[in-house]
Amino acid sequence: MTFRVLDPTAEKAPPAGKAAPRLASLEGKTIGFISNGKEGTKGFFRHLDRMLREEHGVAKVVSRTKSNYSAPADAGIVAEIKSWDAVVSGIGD
Amino acid sequence: MQLASRTYDANDISAVQELYHSSGWTDGLPIVPPTAEAVEACLEWAMMPPDQLIGIEPVRGLAITAEKLAINAVMAGCLPMHFPVVLTAWTAMMQDEFLMHGATASTGGCAVLVVLNGPIRLELGASGTFNALGNSDRATAVIGRAIRLCLINLMDVRPGVIDRSTLGHPGKFSFCLAEDEEDSAWLPLHEQRGIERAASAVTVMAAGAPRQIMNEWTTRPEEILETFAAEMRANLRHYSIYPGNYAIIIPKQLREHLQAAGWTKTDIAAFIHERARIHRREWAEVGKGAVVRDRGDSVYPAMERPDQLLVIAAGGPAGGFGAIVPPWLGHKSRAVTLAVGACVDCEPPKK
Numbered sequence: 001m002t003f004r005v006l007d008p009t010a011e012k013a014p015p016a017g018k019a020a021p022r023l024a025s026l027e028g029k030t031i032g033f034i035s036n037g038k039e040g041t042k043g044f045f046r047h048l049d050r051m052l053r054e055e056h057g058v059a060k061v062v063s064r065t066k067s068n069y070s071a072p073a074d075a076g077i078v079a080e081i082k083s084w085d086a087v088v089s090g091i092g093d
Numbered sequence: 094m095q096l097a098s099r100t101y102d103a104n105d106i107s108a109v110q111e112l113y114h115s116s117g118w119t120d121g122l123p124i125v126p127p128t129a130e131a132v133e134a135c136l137e138w139a140m141m142p143p144d145q146l147i148g149i150e151p152v153r154g155l156a157i158t159a160e161k162l163a164i165n166a167v168m169a170g171c172l173p174m175h176f177p178v179v180l181t182a183w184t185a186m187m188q189d190e191f192l193m194h195g196a197t198a199s200t201g202g203c204a205v206l207v208v209l210n211g212p213i214r215l216e217l218g219a220s221g222t223f224n225a226l227g228n229s230d231r232a233t234a235v236i237g238r239a240i241r242l243c244l245i246n247l248m249d250v251r252p253g254v255i256d257r258s259t260l261g262h263p264g265k266f267s268f269c270l271a272e273d274e275e276d277s278a279w280l281p282l283h284e285q286r287g288i289e290r291a292a293s294a295v296t297v298m299a300a301g302a303p304r305q306i307m308n309e310w311t312t313r314p315e316e317i318l319e320t321f322a323a324e325m326r327a328n329l330r331h332y333s334i335y336p337g338n339y340a341i342i343i344p345k346q347l348r349e350h351l352q353a354a355g356w357t358k359t360d361i362a363a364f365i366h367e368r369a370r371i372h373r374r375e376w377a378e379v380g381k382g383a384v385v386r387d388r389g390d391s392v393y394p395a396m397e398r399p400d401q402l403l404v405i406a407a408g409g410p411a412g413g414f415g416a417i418v419p420p421w422l423g424h425k426s427r428a429v430t431l432a433v434g435a436c437v438d439c440e441p442p443k444k
Contacts, residue, residue: 001105001106002102002103002105003102003103003105003106003109003128004100004101004102004128004129005101005102005103005109005112005113005126005127005128006098006099006100006101006127006128006129006132006164007098007099007100007101007164008118008127008161008164008165008242008246008247009161010155010156010161010247010248011098012155012156014153014154014155015154068425070192070195070196070198070199070425070426071192071194071195071425072151093200
């Protein structure tokens, strides 16, 4: 017996975000960190902050932490992103 | 009825199973082939067109349609009469306060506990007695399984993809129970949570695995409930201090002692709210001294308010057992109760 069966998946991909233009250099740039606030993010971002400033000439690092680590970033943080040259979003368990 | 989903032809039932397993579309168990006829029967039962939008998942923007829910419900073993419950549970899960993406993606590994109330339990043969938290009956088994298959296939909540659970628990196969309203003097859960008693309703909760308790050596309500509260205190110590919705399941033997003493669900919740709380310093006793810091005297209740406790009458007639079902992460996800057939976003009728 032949079966004709249906695809159970969404089929449509979720609306894709568009990647921002890549930076040619980090020199003099402002980089934002968005942390989910978990313990593991602290050492990671501390280290990355130092690396970016000392080894890549980043001018400014802005650190923000989500109020709920299981939910999307707060609207206030998302609104700030446009004033940064790049953003690093980190999940640390 | 015009279905939009892509179709596949398979030569026999084994080929169907291999197609679905190899595509990552199952929970590891065999599925019922979702043919157009079976899917249309579900949609017709619920009186929904295939493209009916049930909601848009807010984090990744995925549209959830009735057709896709029906396909997964059929795969789980649902008959058309089960489908309205699946639709209602999904509508409830898509409310903001449930935080579906966070709850189902989390390393915390929770499952969606689905509680059925009202006359639909009887129509479906959903049993709230023997083995209530296990394989008690067909209806709760397939409805609970449908919730998981929909998560897997519609939101990519596959292990290692969106589902980042460290451990998960067996309720992720199916985690649905019906309240034993016929053998209880208490208000059913849905009425306790503001729905008309005559309506059928579904409550969803982002839930950890059940933890069973036993106390058959007393008839005093305070002592019985102290055992439940102790297990909740253990959860606050060993797992998470976040307050929120806990469920407690009280089977008949313990229920009769509570009811004989005149205790209502509201009385039970008030007592548990007082007793299920710990001091932060207790974390030091279970190896978590590093996070006590200077707040050892702070008190953490399991619930912010007594009405966050979901008291459910269910279980077989004998045995001094009960269970608590802890929340995934307390205040981050709230239990949601919706009437079956209710329209969440409808405009109120014009006068």
